[in-house]
Amino acid sequence: MQQRAKMRRRARPPLPGRLMVVGGQCRKVGKTALVVDLIKAFPKYRWTAIKITPYVEFGCPVKGVRCRCGPREHTFAIRIEKSRRGTTDTSRFLAAGAQKAVWVQTKSGRLKEALAPLVSAIEEAENVILESNTILSYWQADLFLLVVDPQNTDFKSSARKVQRVADAFVFRSPYVRGGHPMGTSIPKSGRPKFFHPLGTALPANMQAFVRERFLQIGHPKARQPRRIFS
Numbered sequence: 382m383q384q385r386a387k388m389r390r391r392a393r394p395p396l397p398g399r400l401m402v403v404g405g406q407c408r409k410v411g412k413t414a415l416v417v418d419l420i421k422a423f424p425k426y427r428w429t430a431i432k433i434t435p436y437v438e439f440g441c442p443v444k445g446v447r448c449r450c451g452p453r454e455h456t457f458a459i460r461i462e463k464s465r466r467g468t469t470d471t472s473r474f475l476a477a478g479a480q481k482a483v484w485v486q487t488k489s490g491r492l493k494e495a496l497a498p499l500v501s502a503i504e505e506a507e508n509v510i511l512e513s514n515t516i517l518s519y520w521q522a523d524l525f526l527l528v529v530d531p532q533n534t535d536f537k538s539s540a541r542k543v544q545r546v547a548d549a550f551v552f553r554s555p556y557v558r559g560g561h562p563m564g565t566s567i568p569k570s571g572r573p574k575f576f577h578p579l580g581t582a583l584p585a586n587m588q589a590f591v592r593e594r595f596l597q598i599g600h601p602k603a604r605q606p607r608r609i610f611s
Contacts, residue, residue: 394520395500398507401595402522404514404543407535410528411553411579412512413470418583419510419591420477426596429481429506430474431499433513435492435539442486457487457495459502470512481506493519508596514539517546524548524595529567531556549573549590 394400401419405412413432420428440446443455462471462482471482483502485495492515503509514537517525527540527547532554549572556567556574567574575587 396506396509399523401510401524403512403526405528406540407537410530412528414579415528416510416512417473417477420479422583422588424478426508428479429503429509430479431483431511432470433516434486435515436489456491459498460484514543517543526551530554552576553579
C-alpha cells in the first residue's frame with residue numbers, strides 16, 4: 382500500500398524536454414539494447430541517454446572497491462561518457478547516436494540524493510531516454526516501456542513495483558499463458574505489447590507507437606509544478 386501511494390506522488394521531472402524510461406524484468410533482458418535501438422531508429426531527436434545503477438555491488442561509487450567510506454559517504458557518482466568506442470553501456474549509447482550519455486551509480490537507497498545533480502548535468506536535454514526501473518519511484522515518465530522475457534522466471538522486485546504503470550511491454554520471447562512467475566501481472570489486453578527478440582530490427586508498429594505517444598507530443602511541463610522529488 383505504501384509503495385502504491387509513493388507511485389501516485391511521483392513528480393514530473395524538471396527537464397526542458399521529454400522523458401522516456403526503459404525498464405526491465407531482470408538483468409540481461411535487453412534494456413540497454415532497446416535504448417540503443419530506439420536511439421538508432423530516431424537519430425534526429427538529439428537524445429540524452431542515461432543509465433542508472435541504483436546500487437553498487439562492490440565498494441564505493443566514487444572511488445571504487447578500495448575506498449573505506451561509510452554508508453552515508455560517497456553515496457552516488459555521475460559520470461559523463463566521453464568515448465564512442467568503449468565497452469560500457471553509456472559508450473554504446475554514444476555510438477548509437479546519442480548527443481550525450483550519463484551513468485549514475487548510487488549506493489543502495491540513495492538515488493534520491495543524485496537527482497538534483499543529475500538534473501543540473503542534463504539541464505539542456507531535449508529528449509531524454511533513461512534506463513532504470515527505480516527512477517519511476519520519483520519521476521513520472523512521458524513514456525515507460527518495460528522489457529520482459531516470458532521464458533525467464535526471474536522477475537525482480539523493482540520490476541514488479543512498476544509493471545502496472547508501464548505504457549507498453551516489449552517481449553523478448555513469445556508470451557504464453559503461465560509464462561510469468563507468481564506475483565506478476567502482465568495484462569492480456571489493453572496496453573500494447575511488442576514482440577522484439579534481441580538482435581532483430583525494431584518493429585515498425587513499435588516505431589509508430591513511440592512516434593505517436595512520445596515524439597509527436599508537446600511536453601506538458603507547463604501544466605505541472607517543477608518539483609524534483611516526490
